[in-house]
Amino acid sequence: MAARTQVGTAPPAPEGTAAAGAAAAGARTGARQQRAGRAGALAPGAAARTAAAAALLLGPGVLVLALALGGGVEGARHGALGDGGAAVRWGLPLAQLALRATSAATAGLLLCAVALLPNPDAALSPAAAAVLRRCRPWALAWAASAAAASVLTAATVAGTTVPGALAALAAPGTWQAWWAVEPVRALLECTALAGVVALGVRAVRSHTAGWALLLAAGLALLPQALTGHVVHAQAPRLAAAALAVHVLGAATWTGGLLALVLLRRAPGPHxxxxxxxxxxxxxxxxxxxxxxGAVSAAVSLGSAGALTSTSWGRLVLLKTAAVLVLAAAGAAHRRWSVPQVLAGSRGAFARLGTAELLLMVVAVALAVALGRTPSP
Structure with missing residues (x-):
């Protein structure tokens, strides 16, 4: 009986081997806990979730109001080829708003990971890698909103409904014709590049690869400059160049601040x-x-009187007022919140940064409304 019992019993492991295994398991557990801690530090808290809910209400609300006051939706109703219905008229500017917001967030998080946070070695630092992982959902949402905007733009151009536009895009032999429509092609290019960014985020390990991905995100922002009314401006090339600079600058400004507001809860001096x-x-x-913005307004308005006599001009004034308030908030950051963060206090930056982000949402909504409102 004793012999049979000993046959089924494994010999005890040497004491040194058991200790080494326990140490390795502890190291793996510690690494997982550190990664989870960094991810948790970047996860939005209760105040951030409240601010996000406010932004989700504020952005579309301002956009709808600006479109109603500026006549952007009524202009789409009387298109040359027909009307795709309310879903197309209102869906396209809302998709463009989502496109602007998600592209800015993606670009800002990438900028923070590769340029703002320290990366002393060739590999990304753990903090930068944690920020980069937060980028992927935004990039996927960017690709999805660009795809939705491309379908809604096709519906607007063809004067049909969303199902009609999907059928037209999927019809054999029509891709060449759709590719010749500049706004549709620009949005399809944006969709593809945003998808590349979303896929590339998981593969980036080095600082150089991070810069390459940031460049791809910048290229994905440029097709947005080909949408709107720049082709109808008095100097379309100048207007397109000015809008490209405008889109890149606004996305970097807005997205970078969002990345830092998310970073405020991360431990350490990041x-x-x-x-x-x-x-x-x-x-x-x-x-x-x-x-x-001044160049774009001058090219599109033609005269200073159009600032007050046209709906487009009045929207320009509203957006200018929002940008001036943002400039004042930036000055307050440089004077008060930056020194406080350097001294170890983050509360002032969190409050002012959150308020500034909400105002940026207003400015982006006004920019989308300007793109949909007939210029003088």
Missing amino acids: LAHALPRYSRVALVCFSAVVLS
Whole structure:
């Protein structure tokens, strides 16, 4: 009986081997806990979720109001080829708003990971890698909103409903004709590039690869400059160049601030390191947005009187007011919140940054409404 019992019993492991196995398991558990801690630190808290809910209401609300006041939806109703219905008239600007918001968030998180946070080695730092992982859902949402905008744009061009546009896009032999429609082609290119960014985020391990992905995101932003009314401006090439600078500057400015607001809960000196860098980048972006916006307005308006006598001009004034308030908020950051973050206090930055992001949502909604409102 004793012999049979010993046959089914494994010999005890040497004491050194058991200790080494326990140490390795502890190291793996510690690494998982560190990764989970960094991801949890970047996860939005209760205040951030409240601000996100406010943004989801504020952005579409301002957009709908601006479209109603500016006549952007009524202009789409009387298209040359017909009307695709309310779903197309209202769905397209809402999809463009989602496109602007998700593209800015993606670009800002990429910028934070590769340029604002310290990466002393060739590989991305753990903090940068954690920020990069937060980028993928935004990039997927960017690709989805660009795809939706392309279908709704095709429906607007063809004067048909969304099912009709989907059938037209899927019909054999029609891709060449659709590819010749510049707004549709631009949005399809944006969809493909945003998809590349979403796939590439999981493969990036080095600092150089991160910069390459940030460049791809910048290229994906450029097709947005080919949508709207730039082709009808008095100087379409100048208007397109100005709008490209405007879109890149606004996306970097807005998305970078979102990344830092998410980073504020991360332990360690990461926010104190990134915030001064972002402050310099934001100043450059603000200058680019103001100058390119002035060029775009001058090309489209034609005269100063159109600022007050047309709906498009009045929307320009509203957006200008929002940008000036954002400039004041940026000055407050440089004077108060940045020194406080460097001193170890993050509360002022979190409050001012969240309020600034909500105002940026208003400015982006006004920009989308401008793109849908007939220019003078």
